[in-house]
Amino acid sequence: MMIGTKYKIALKQQVIERFTFRNRIFALMENRKLKLWELDRVGEEEFRAQKKFPIILVLNDIRSLNNIGSFFRTADALNIEKIYLCGITAVPPHRDIHKTALGATETVEWEYRENILELVSELQNNGVSVCTIEQTEKTTLLHQIDQLTEERFALVFGNEVDGVDQEVINAADHIIEIPQFGTKHSFNVAVCAGIVTWEFAKRYIA
Numbered sequence: 690m691m692i693g694t695k696y697k698i699a700l701k702q703q704v705i706e707r708f709t710f711r712n713r714i715f716a717l718m719e720n721r722k723l724k725l726w727e728l729d730r731v732g733e734e735e736f737r738a739q740k741k742f743p744i745i746l747v748l749n750d751i752r753s754l755n756n757i758g759s760f761f762r763t764a765d766a767l768n769i770e771k772i773y774l775c776g777i778t779a780v781p782p783h784r785d786i787h788k789t790a791l792g793a794t795e796t797v798e799w800e801y802r803e804n805i806l807e808l809v810s811e812l813q814n815n816g817v818s819v820c821t822i823e824q825t826e827k828t829t830l831l832h833q834i835d836q837l838t839e840e841r842f843a844l845v846f847g848n849e850v851d852g853v854d855q856e857v858i859n860a861a862d863h864i865i866e867i868p869q870f871g872t873k874h875s876f877n878v879a880v881c882a883g884i885v886t887w888e889f890a891k892r893y894i895a
Contacts, residue, residue: 747805755788758786776805867885
């Protein structure tokens with residue numbers, strides 16, 4: 690009897706394990722990873738024509754070509770209105786920008802401006818609230834941006850070493866800071882752009 694009981698217990702456990710494994714397989718099948726052609730993205734012409742979120746990205750002396758390309762890719766993904774490339778920031782076409790942009794330089798509207806302070810003033814005169822992404826004595830934390838009442842925003846991202854120019858900070862309407870909880874002092878600027886831009890884009894998603 691003891692042998693029979695042990696056998697039944699072992700068999701039951703085996704059935705449970707098979708059932709669990711089968712359920713895992715079915716779960717994987719039901720939540721199948723999509724292929725790129727199944728993502729139902731808009732085409733380039735449709736993207737150019739669609740109404741954009743009222744967000745502008747301003748690159749203040751970004752030196753890395755790969756970072757610049759990442760900004761374009763983020764701007765495409767999050768339906769951004771325009772990118773301004775300022776100062777020493779390189780402009781397309783360039784193969785190292787293309788490596789990370791993956792064609793987004795062809796879909797996202799962009800413009801080069803040598804003088805960022807003139808651009809900031811121009812944007813503000815056109816009703817755009819200029820937000821620099823920096824760490825200063827007085828900031829608005831990123832999770833508090835729902836307190837901002839403006840409708841249109843320009844987000845200024847600074848050089849990988851020196852950050853946003855102090856003159857631009859002084860002229861800005863808001864200074865936005867991402868809270869951090871580790872040992873490092875900052876994010877990679879392209880990572881920072883993805884985080885901040887998504888938080889602003891959520892304001893316009895119905």
